[in-house]
Every structure is written in structure tokens, then in C-alpha cells.
Amino acid sequence: MLELGRMLRGMVAILAVVGFAGCSSGDPEPDGGxxxxxxxxxxxxxxxDIGPTWKAPPESAPPATxxxxxxxxxxxxxxPGKPSLASAPLSDEGTKGVQSLxxxxxVYDDIISAATALATLRAVADACPKSVQRPAKTGDRQEPAYTETxxxxxxxxxxxxxxxxxxxKQYDKAHPATADVAVVVLTRANVVLVDQYAIYRLGRSDASANPQFAADWQKLIGTTLSRLP
Known part of the structure; x- marks a missing residue:
């Protein structure tokens, strides 16, 4: 059970992911591995599975991205490709920040399709810039200026x-806050698993990541994998 504390509602818009979803039809029959x-x-x-303050949003249409x-x-x-899809978005919102999973x-028809999908997503990751700076945003998606590595x-x-x-992500000094995000992409057999764990903390002016962050995302992904045969 993670004990990261409760997080801020006002930051939820920053964490929004288009198309939270349930499960699509077309379950392939078990076949070997x-x-x-x-x-x-x-x-x-x-x-x-995580903690009493975590919640799942209302079910919506399957995501396209x-x-x-x-x-x-x-x-x-x-x-990548045309897999069947299972998904489960979760969030924990409180007074000092927000965290989400x-x-x-x-789920692909075969191993080759899954391996190709992993390679496609790895190419995206390898092209990510090591550091970016962005000015403040206004309008519906307000966000202070920040530097992200x-x-x-x-x-x-x-x-x-x-x-x-x-x-x-380190926000400017006028809006002290940090954000740590881990995007994990793993494959086995005919499946690619994509997990994003994010934690936004207010009132942090230092540039260091949450010391528990690495252990937390690893624990979350490990718990999911331990449930599979």
C-alpha cells in the first residue's frame, strides 16, 4: 500500500488523459503463452489495491491514444496497430497535490505484432528531448512556466x-511545485503493457525528485505483473 498522502484537485486538469476507458470486445482465446x-x-x-483515497473515473469510451x-x-x-484494449485509469486528489496511474x-493477435508495437513506442521515447522549457499557459489548461527533463x-x-x-518537471519559483512521471512500456508474448504513474506536489521549490518515486512506480508495475500467469 502506498502512503504518499492526498493531492490537490486544482492540478487534475494537467493530468487529464483523453478517453479514459474500460475494456474492448474481441478477447482472443488462450493459446499457449x-x-x-x-x-x-x-x-x-x-x-x-493502492489506497483508500484512490478513485476510478466514470467509465467512458475506449481511448484512441x-x-x-x-x-x-x-x-x-x-x-500502434489494431490491438484489443484493456485500461484502468486511477487518481488520488488531495490538498497538497495529485497522483495518477x-x-x-x-492485446495483439501475435507476438510479432506486439514486438513491433514496442519498437514503435521505443522509437518515440528515444526521440524525446532531454530537457525542455515551456512558458506559462493560460485559458482552460492553465499551467505555470516549467522546465522538464x-x-x-x-x-x-x-x-x-x-x-x-x-x-x-520543475515549475518556476513564483509557483513552487514539481511533477514526476514514469511511463513504463513492457511486452510479453502478444501483449504490450503501458503504465504511466505521475505525482504532482505543491510547495516544492527544490529540483529533486520525490525520494519514494522510483520505488513507488516499480511497486505498482510489479504488482500488476505478479497477477499474471
């Missing part, structure tokens, strides 16, 4: 392999 949509949906974390891998002003990544399982590295978790892109 093949994973199905229902298996993946059951493995994705629910609010009770994933999360943004690079951050900054980049668009969400396009879903956005989970997608892309990103680093991508290979990742292996048991029989799953892929990469993780870790981002750290």
Missing part, C-alpha cells in the same frame, strides 16, 4: 521487457 484481454483487465490495479511519452507539449502516443494493456532506459521485469521514460 498467449494473454487475453480479460486476463489483462483483471491484472490492472483497482483503487482498493495512449499517454504522452515525452511530456512537454507533445501529443499522446498513437496506439493510467494503465493500458494492448526526460530520460529513457531499458527495463526488464521477470519475463517482461521494454523501457521506462522518467520525467521531472
Amino acid at each position: 498467449k494473454l487475453t484481454v480479460s486476463m489483462m483487465q483483471n491484472a490492472l490495479l483497482k483503487p482498493a 495512449l499517454v504522452s511519452v515525452c511530456g512537454g507539449d507533445t501529443d499522446p502516443a498513437i496506439i 493510467t494503465q493500458y494493456a494492448l 526526460a530520460n529513457t532506459s531499458s527495463l526488464e521485469e521477470g519475463s517482461w521487457a521494454g523501457f521506462v521514460t522518467v520525467r521531472h
